Amino acid sequence: MKRVQSELVENVSKLLRENKVGLFIGYQDGxxxxxxxxxxxxxxxxxxxxxxxxxxxxxxxxxxKSVLPGLxxxxxxxxxxxxxxxxxxxxxxxxxxxxxxxxxxxxISCPGVVNTDRLLAHLxxxxxxxxxxxxxxxxxxFDGGEERFARRDYLYESCLNCAYPTPSVYDILIRVxxxxxxxxxxxxxxxxxxxxxxxERWQIFEQELSRCIRCYACRxxxxxxxxxxCFAEQTKPRWFGLTNEHSDVFFYxxxxxxxxxxxxxxxxxxxxxxxxxxxxxxxxxVLVDEVKERFGYEPGLSLNDSSLLATxxxxxxxxxxxxxx
Amino acid sequence: xxxxxxxxxxxxxxxxxxLIEKHSVxxxxxxxxxxxxxRIETPEQIKLHRGVAHFSFKNFFFPQTEVLFSFxxxxxxxxxxxxxxxxxxxxxxxxxxxxxxxxxxxLDQVFVVPDTKDVYYAERRSKTRIISFACNEPCATxxxxxxxxxxxxxxxxxxIIYVLKDRYIIRTVSQAGEELINGTxxxxxxxxxxxxxxxxxxxxxxxxxxxxxxxxDELDDKLANFDASYWKQICQKxxxxxxxxxxxxxxxxxxxxxxxxxxxxxxxRTWDSCMYPLFTLHASGHNPRPTKKERMRQRIMHKxxxxxxxxxxxxxxxxGRCVVHCPVNLDLRAVIREITxxx
Numbered sequence: 001m002k003r004v005q006s007e008l009v010e011n012v013s014k015l016l017r018e019n020k021v022g023l024f025i026g027y028q029d030g031x032x033x034x035x036x037x038x039x040x041x042x043x044x045x046x047x048x049x050x051x052x053x054x055x056x057x058x059x060x061x062x063x064x065k066s067v068l069p070g071l072x073x074x075x076x077x078x079x080x081x082x083x084x085x086x087x088x089x090x091x092x093x094x095x096x097x098x099x100x101x102x103x104x105x106x107x108i109s110c111p112g113v114v115n116t117d118r119l120l121a122h123l124x125x126x127x128x129x130x131x132x133x134x135x136x137x138x139x140x141x142f143d144g145g146e147e148r149f150a151r152r153d154y155l156y157e158s159c160l161n162c163a164y165p166t167p168s169v170y171d172i173l174i175r176v177x178x179x180x181x182x183x184x185x186x187x188x189x190x191x192x193x194x195x196x197x198x199x200e201r202w203q204i205f206e207q208e209l210s211r212c213i214r215c216y217a218c219r220x221x222x223x224x225x226x227x228x229x230c231f232a233e234q235t236k237p238r239w240f241g242l243t244n245e246h247s248d249v250f251f252y253x254x255x256x257x258x259x260x261x262x263x264x265x266x267x268x269x270x271x272x273x274x275x276x277x278x279x280x281x282x283x284x285x286v287l288v289d290e291v292k293e294r295f296g297y298e299p300g301l302s303l304n305d306s307s308l309l310a311t312x313x314x315x316x317x318x319x320x321x322x323x324x325x
Numbered sequence: 326x327x328x329x330x331x332x333x334x335x336x337x338x339x340x341x342x343x344l345i346e347k348h349s350v351x352x353x354x355x356x357x358x359x360x361x362x363x364r365i366e367t368p369e370q371i372k373l374h375r376g377v378a379h380f381s382f383k384n385f386f387f388p389q390t391e392v393l394f395s396f397x398x399x400x401x402x403x404x405x406x407x408x409x410x411x412x413x414x415x416x417x418x419x420x421x422x423x424x425x426x427x428x429x430x431x432l433d434q435v436f437v438v439p440d441t442k443d444v445y446y447a448e449r450r451s452k453t454r455i456i457s458f459a460c461n462e463p464c465a466t467x468x469x470x471x472x473x474x475x476x477x478x479x480x481x482x483x484x485i486i487y488v489l490k491d492r493y494i495i496r497t498v499s500q501a502g503e504e505l506i507n508g509t510x511x512x513x514x515x516x517x518x519x520x521x522x523x524x525x526x527x528x529x530x531x532x533x534x535x536x537x538x539x540x541x542d543e544l545d546d547k548l549a550n551f552d553a554s555y556w557k558q559i560c561q562k563x564x565x566x567x568x569x570x571x572x573x574x575x576x577x578x579x580x581x582x583x584x585x586x587x588x589x590x591x592x593x594r595t596w597d598s599c600m601y602p603l604f605t606l607h608a609s610g611h612n613p614r615p616t617k618k619e620r621m622r623q624r625i626m627h628k629x630x631x632x633x634x635x636x637x638x639x640x641x642x643x644x645g646r647c648v649v650h651c652p653v654n655l656d657l658r659a660v661i662r663e664i665t666x667x668x
Contacts, residue, residue: 032466032656037562037655038562040562127465215598217566219566220564220565233601241584243389273568
């Protein structure tokens, strides 16, 4: 990890010194244990703030969907991308929200991100003083002892089944140890879900989404959600109510989820942002697998792609349009 | 007026049972639900969290969705939704931490104002008594001390309960609290010097676990500079969701909309957030807070500056919920430090 971090710092420092970018977006240590926080560096003397570790959870491509205040005049932005982040960024480029030439991508072949909440639950309020890690383990030191955790056991679910840990597009690549996950298609979680009856699936949907407080963190943490005015809040026309009653909440989520078809890269940013731990990935992952199965398409893998929903082929499967049931 | 009573552990559940028998009691439980505080049917259901509960009490007095009235244009009838409850009856909200109790007091200052009283809030508030629990074990995200609150702050509470090793000290703070305790019909021993000393020691220990997150000494001067350059750095990592405002026990902005079908409809009040771009979008299309810089500044200014000018108090109680839940770890404490340390 130390090697990766110094390689990162060196590269970013060079980019800033040579004026190849005016801003670099990476991670810094967070204010809470086992957390990092997005970090915006504009001066090469600040590059030492940058870190790389198992807790670099945010999908940083989210910051490229809107103009950043305080963006320097030369405009080019450097960004650290894990596999999933780079796919989000490629999707933003394919959907013409970002120009490829405006970004310098430092890719990192990602070994998966660790679920902080699960680690903290295990540590039960112990006062954490330090964390060390290697490719296999994380050692958390706390008042009166330390505990070793196998990284593999604490990865986010989205990471466990990640098929593209290495960025699809990058300018500089930093290799990080090995990536342990062995992706399975279709996703086992989805297999289970799909086996259930329509009523049972609806019950799960209801159960999960009834906890929603409509804070829109899932939407705002997602690089794909870049509408200037979200339909959820639009007043002209007003599509549905602003309440947290089930009908309004479900309407919001159904539309949000459906708008992810052929676009979601299953990074899990929505799940991590959700303060209610709603398994939002369950519903978008259904779409990811369905799009792959029906159209052989996975978003964010190539800059030459056309957006799935903007293309048409006479060979496209369409039997589902006439599906009975 | 304050009176300190002692209840031993074995009798505490009986005390709670008496409250439950006479009143509708709401408190933190294993099943917090989206309302934060749930109806408590038996004493065992009350589950105090370390530090604050996941949700604050806010939804209780100021629900996220509230039907103000329903109407029918055809028959020209209006049906006000707030039904008066039985006279003399009141509910109990139990298990708030002192920071949340302080937040109740702050919200009162917003909603229960003589000329512009919010009848919906005021009605519920006047029929509720607050029993808070002093905080023995603050969390790493707690910073009540930095904003003038404390683990044993009594502001906003009618009764505050101190949890000692084998007994509780029940302290009546207000006249209503005194009546509430008397109303149980239970006999209480007065707290002895020893009880009080033990309580003081626990509170001293609790306070020693809190570190000063920031100093507000120069904050007023710093915030006087509306156009300070630091805002554009401070806001950078914000992704503009509503988590900080929805979890905040003092944020109280709302929207009012009509939900209509045919000639019938409901006028509904829902929570809103200054972090949302449409919050200040004018009908003309102009938006005075077009970017997250202006929106973030508004949130900080409202909590730490405008409220000082309006009420002489800050609208932050240091509960730390915004710190815990922010998806990008944009820590309010760090924001205030950055402002106070700016040149």
